[in-house]
Amino acid sequence: xxxxxxxxxxVLVVPRLALAEGGDTTKVALESNAEHDARMKWWRDARFGxxxxxxxxxxxxxxxxxxxxxxxxxxxxxxxDIPVDEYEPLAARFNPVKYDPAxxxxxxxxxxxxYIVITAKHHDGFCLFDTETTDWDVxxxxxxxxxVLKPLADECREQGLHFCTYYSIMDWxxxxxxxxxxxxxxxxxxxxxxxEYVVYMKTQLRELLDSCDPEVLWFDGEWPDWWTEADGRxxxxxxxxxxxxIIVNNRVAKGREGMAGLTKDDAQHAGDFGTPEQEIPAxxxxxxxWESCMTMNGTWGFHKYDVNWKSSETLIRNLVDIASxxxxxxxxxxxxxNGEIPPESIARLAEIGRWMKVNGESIYGTSASPxxxxxxxxxxxxxxxxxxxxxxxxxxxxxxxxLHVPGLTKKVTAARLLATEDALPLSLDGADVIVDLPTxxxxxxxxxxxxxxxxxxxxxAE
Numbered sequence: 001x002x003x004x005x006x007x008x009x010x011v012l013v014v015p016r017l018a019l020a021e022g023g024d025t026t027k028v029a030l031e032s033n034a035e036h037d038a039r040m041k042w043w044r045d046a047r048f049g050x051x052x053x054x055x056x057x058x059x060x061x062x063x064x065x066x067x068x069x070x071x072x073x074x075x076x077x078x079x080x081d082i083p084v085d086e087y088e089p090l091a092a093r094f095n096p097v098k099y100d101p102a103x104x105x106x107x108x109x110x111x112x113x114x115y116i117v118i119t120a121k122h123h124d125g126f127c128l129f130d131t132e133t134t135d136w137d138v139x140x141x142x143x144x145x146x147x148v149l150k151p152l153a154d155e156c157r158e159q160g161l162h163f164c165t166y167y168s169i170m171d172w173x174x175x176x177x178x179x180x181x182x183x184x185x186x187x188x189x190x191x192x193x194x195x196e197y198v199v200y201m202k203t204q205l206r207e208l209l210d211s212c213d214p215e216v217l218w219f220d221g222e223w224p225d226w227w228t229e230a231d232g233r234x235x236x237x238x239x240x241x242x243x244x245x246i247i248v249n250n251r252v253a254k255g256r257e258g259m260a261g262l263t264k265d266d267a268q269h270a271g272d273f274g275t276p277e278q279e280i281p282a283x284x285x286x287x288x289x290w291e292s293c294m295t296m297n298g299t300w301g302f303h304k305y306d307v308n309w310k311s312s313e314t315l316i317r318n319l320v321d322i323a324s325x326x327x328x329x330x331x332x333x334x335x336x337x338n339g340e341i342p343p344e345s346i347a348r349l350a351e352i353g354r355w356m357k358v359n360g361e362s363i364y365g366t367s368a369s370p371x372x373x374x375x376x377x378x379x380x381x382x383x384x385x386x387x388x389x390x391x392x393x394x395x396x397x398x399x400x401x402x403l404h405v406p407g408l409t410k411k412v413t414a415a416r417l418l419a420t421e422d423a424l425p426l427s428l429d430g431a432d433v434i435v436d437l438p439t440x441x442x443x444x445x446x447x448x449x450x451x452x453x454x455x456x457x458x459x460x461a462e
Contacts, residue, residue, distance in 0.1 A: 042162060044365075046162065047363050048331070049291075051117050052117065052118040057090070058073070060073075062299070062304055104335075107341060123172055126141075129150070170221030186224035198235075232253020276327075278293075279292065291329070295332045296333065312445070358418070371405075372407055377393040390453055391449070412451055417442060418448040
């Protein structure tokens with residue numbers, strides 16, 4: 001129907017770029033630190049986002065020929081070694097009649113999330129948007145017959161969330177990437193057709209920008225040998241010319257988690273943010289923007305056999321742990337083929353939202369803890385003018401109701417329970433500030449205490 005139109009390994013090394021005069025992709029100007037900070041500000045302040053893995057793999061739901069395929073739901077084509085012509089019929093069964101973008105965005109917003117990243121195209125090459133490059137998309141190949149991304153983008157903006165898209169460089173469906181037994185991951189490519197595939201990608205990405213205007217392009221599938229750092233640099237430049245404010249993760253080339261260990265100066269040339277997956281770096285990645293993407297159970301796409309759900313306590317503490325180290329938390333949901341987010345995910349989102357409604361101030365717009373690790377929980381920090389607030393996240397309530405905060409050299413002016421605004425007494429014990437606590441925690445998962453600190457002073461307490 002449609003004619004084709006002509007993720008701790010390495011890092012993408014690109015300068016901070018801005019749109020050059022005339023919009024020529026070969027003429028890009030360096031971006032100042034101030035311009036870079038302005039571009040990244042909303043993302044840094046957000047701290048918490050929703051990842052959505054959705055596609056025709058949700059129809060299979062982790063099962064092939066009656067067997068539980070022991071792989072992530074979205075990897076079933078590779079995990080079950082399914083030929084392309086046997087995988088394609090899944091699209092005829094993808095009819096998400098219960099898809100409600102407003103409900104999805106509301107669930108994310110009520111959980112305290114500030115942005116959504118959804119799979120525009122995963123490794124199987126299936127597109128959740130209308131594209132002129134292929135019929136292997138939700139409009140042409142499914143009974144649903146409609147773009148699902150644009151309504152979600154519109155709803156995000158209606159409800160005040162930032163809309164972002166994931167895009168896989170690896171493509172198991174495109175004929176330029178050779179197929180055969182056990183060659184799905186990593187894909188091979190016909191060298192004579194590589195440029196054809198690059199044009200295919202760029203065309204799709206331009207369509208995405210034109211149709212739903214994502215604020216982040218979150219790349220993946222960059223590990224095949226045929227995709228090089230130079231290819232990533234070229235694609236990054238191309239996107240920044242099309243949309244100078246776009247934010248691009250480091251997997252546009254050989255990114256993955258590879259920003260760990262870089263100096264602050266090195267980080268200025270390593271893409272826009274790092275992407276540790278299914279883990280939280282022990283000490284964060286100092287001086288670098290980063291985001292831990294993690295699942296609620298063990299898989300990204302919907303898998304009906306995966307019932308190994310993390311507790312809400314674990315998810316909340318993951319969010320706090322990540323923020324305390326200066327990172328963002330991208331928490332995944334895998335909707336079912338009918339368009340509904342699994343009830344187990346919805347229940348956990350609601351519980352996170354209840355905690356965030358009370359304690360979101362201790363997450364949004366915060367920076368990493370300025371002091372060393374503490375045995376009772378985590379710390380986040382927020383600076384406003386001459387006042388700095390340290391948020392003490394108490395996971396383990398001390399038996400003597402006295403919270404020791406070590407390593408503070410600045411003047412502490414007040415302490416209060418964030419949930420109730422009740423003032424708490426302060427004292428000193430050597431170099432430690434002591435906060436007198438109530439007998440029981442306000443929240444058994446994480447009770448937050450706001451400690452007001454006068455900036456520029458070197459006395460621990462009055």
